[in-house]
Amino acid sequence: MFEKIGEYIINTANIIWGTPILILLLGGGFYFLIYSRLAPLRYFTHALKILSGKYDDPNEPGQLRHYQALSTALAGTVGMGNVSGVAVAITMGGPGAIFWMWVSALLGVSTKFFTCSLAVMFRGKDSNGEIQGGPMYFITEGLGKNWKPLAIFFSLMGMIGVSPLFQANQLTQMIRDVVLVPNNLGGNFQSDLITGIIIAVIVGIVIIGGIKRIGNVTGRVVPIMVAVYVATVLFIIFSSPSQIIPAFKTIFHDAFTGDAVLGGSLGAIIITGVRRAAFSNEAGLGTAPMAHGAAKTSEPIREGLVAMLGPIIDTILICTMTALAIIITDSWIESSADGISLTAHAFDLAIPTFGKYILSTSVTFFAMSTLFAFPYYGTKCLGFVAGAKYGYIYNYIFVIVIIVGAISNLRVIIGLIDISFALMAFPTVISALLLSPHVRRAAKDYFDRLKRNEF
Structure with a gap:
């Protein structure tokens, strides 16, 4: 019975992620880019100045500083998707999927500029x-109360989309494959269950503190997490400098030929x-x-500019380096592993003995920071639907679902999350x-004032 349910979830995810969602995300991002007259790209330097705290004002409405808002958002995106998700992409779609x-991601820069400004x-x-932000609020406040059913639909899907299933599953898999099995300490259902319980307890202690504690924790953890991982992956990449250009050639070649995909489907690579x-x-x-809706600012465009840095950091930067490490080491060809185990194999090939343990440390930070951030989103979604007092x-x-994720099937989890993400995208975009x-009107006004040095 459970196998049939799993197959149904996977098949449904494959159906939903077809042409309509591609048109929505890619077409929407292209529209935002052109409609804004390339504003997100033209004001990239200004966005960095905002992030540095130059324009922070503690008296403005909101709960988080610009840096904390971006850190919290990155904690929810810079995670297993950048390490395990890249491995899944290469396994399912070949290196061309990275292109x-x-x-x-590049189109997503403009999408984030618009959605986070809103x-x-x-x-x-x-x-x-209490002041709140997010799609459910800009739908009801911007489009009117008649659109509330769409906002509720987003919130319901959001509660599933930000569940800890994937992070808990991959963190448990990493601990099992890298730490427990090699040292004969476990590697069965019971050990996975114990690992899940331990993770749940740690996460529970942090998230009960609310958004301010999450902002403080992620503000400290995210930079360290990114720095350690980036330094290690750069070492792997530049240990084989002659393979860097061939790796990029492989990505570009497979992006349009479909050679690396079972069945040779270009559409499968794009999807x-x-x-x-x-x-x-x-x-x-x-x-x-x-x-970003919780940021301390009265300037929507300013927060939109900060938010647009997210896709650049987590996809263009971190995902690319992960992909290069996997491709350069040929682990995607040699190994039948999937998810985090494939990335661990690449690290082990490049840095024998120590590589997989360095990855384990980095991945723990990645997964835990995401697990700290996601409950905030879930409480806002539930609070919107049922009332803030129930959020x-x-x-x-969330804590209970961590345990479920630790002992569940990876492909089924990916399918379930993909379904909810697709259904979240429709009301948002x-x-x-x-x-x-x-x-657009607010951006014109803001950039005109910026040119007049009114800030």
């Missing part, structure tokens, strides 16, 4: 009277790339606007398209 991850522009108040990019940077899905219940559900004239 389409890049395309999706998250501040149309902030609403929850049932406790795989876009699916895994969405999992990596979530542009257009709607979770990041919930974090905290999601934290307890469609509402952003309808509200895009508001962002």
Whole structure:
């Protein structure tokens, strides 16, 4: 029975991630880029100045500083999607899938600029009277109360999309394959269950503290996490400098030929790339606007500019380096492993004995930071649907689901998350398209004031 349910979930995910979702995410991102007159790209330097805290004002409305808002959003995206998700993309779609991850991410820069600007522009108040942001609020505040069913639909899908299933599963798999099995300490259902319980306890201690504690934790963890992982992967890449250009050639070649995909389908590569990019940077899905909507600012465009840095950091930078490590070491050809185990194999080949343990440390930071950030999104979604006073219940559900994820099948989990992500994208992108004239007008006003040095 459970196998049939799993097959149904996987098949449904493959059906949903077809032409309509590709048109929505890629077409929507292209529209936002052109409609904004390339504003996100032209003001990249200004975005970095905002991130540095130059324009922070503690008296402005909101809960998080610009840096904390981006850190919280990155904690939800810079995670297993960048390590394990890339391995899954290469396994399912070959190296060419990475090219389409890049395309999706570059267009996603504009999508995040619009959706996160809207998250501040149309902030609403929850049932406790506290200011909140996110797709559910810019749908109801921007489009009107008649659109509330769409906002509720987003919230319901969001509670599934930000569940800890994937992170818990891959963190457990990494601990099992890298630590427990090689040292004869376990590697069965019981050990996975114990690992899941331990992870659940640690996460539970942090997330009960709420968004301010999450912001403080992620603000410290994310930079360290990224630095350790980037340094290690760069070492692997530049240990074989002669293989860097061939690796890029493989990516570009397979992106258009479909040679590396079973069945040789170019469409399969594109779909795989876009699916895994969405999992990596979530542009257009709607979770990041919930974090950026909590930023301390009265300038929506300013927060949109900070938010657009997300896809560049997590997909263009981190995912690319992970892909190069896997391709350069030929682990994707030699190994039949999937997910995090494939990435661990690449690290072990490049740095014998120590590589897999370095990855284990990095992956622990990646997964735990994501597990710290996701409950915040879930509580906001539940709070919108049932009332803010009930939002905290999601934290307890989240902790229990960690244990479920630790002992579940990877492919079924990916299918379930992909379904919810696709169904989150429709209300997020469609509402952003309808509200895009508001962002364009606000952007023109903001950049005109910037040119006049009024800040």
